[in-house]
Amino acid sequence: MSKPTWPASNSGCPEIKDQDKDGVEDANDPCPTVAGKFNGCPDTDGDGIADNLDKCPNTPGVAANKGCPEIKVEDKKVLDVAMRAVQFETATSTITKASYKNLDAVVSVLNKYPEMMVSIEGNTDNVGEPDRNQKLSERRAKACMDYLISKKIAANRLSSKGNGENNPIGDNKTKEGRQQNRRTEFNPIWR
Incomplete structure (x- = not known):
């Protein structure tokens, strides 16, 4: 067996x-x-996360958000308040007029973070039939999504789903607990 020879241009390597x-x-x-x-791989935005792993390659961010910017505390509060404050007409998916300012605040947050997507999840208490609650939670989440779309938030940045009565955060045996469970969550997702 003969030894391999390498080109002289590579100094014998x-x-x-x-x-x-x-x-x-x-x-x-x-x-x-x-x-x-x-x-x-390049790191276009200089945040220390290579573009091929960075969900927001043109905006500096943090590793915990897959290279997307950290959501400011006040913006997180807007999403949390909206979760408790968006209300609907009883047993319907009709958003109350008082809730529009909270949804408009969500629109402002989404406009600040153009790479952020939001999963909108509707939830109910356990009063009534489970199938009816499931459908109601789906319609309420979709109503919120439709409102955001009407305010020029791109539909591909939003998703909606209903959890029915399956994700309680309060005690369904109390009036206060049931009220906590009737909510619409706005969960940030980075593309």
Whole structure:
């Protein structure tokens, strides 16, 4: 068996394929055609998270949010308040007029974070038939989603689902607990 010979242009070393010339061999480079310092991948926004792993590659963020910006405390409060404050006409999915200002605040938060998506989840107490509560929770979540869409939030940033009476946060044996369970949650998701 003869020893391999390497081109003189590589000072006698084997030729390494590195299309983007970032020093990471293509075979080990998850981004072989774009130079980068993070395992061969770029970090466009400079947040320390490589673009191929960054859900918000053009906006600096934190690892806990997959490279997307951390939601400010006051913006988290808006989503939490909306969860408790969005109300509906009794036994319907008709949003009360008093609830629109809370939904408008959610619109403002979504406009601040264009990469953020929101899962809207409707919940009910355990009064009534479970099937009816399930359908009511679905309609209420969709009503909130439709309102946000009417305020120019892109539909592909929103999803809605109903949990019926299956996710209580309060005691269904008390009036206060049932009131806590009748809610619509706005849960941030990063694309």
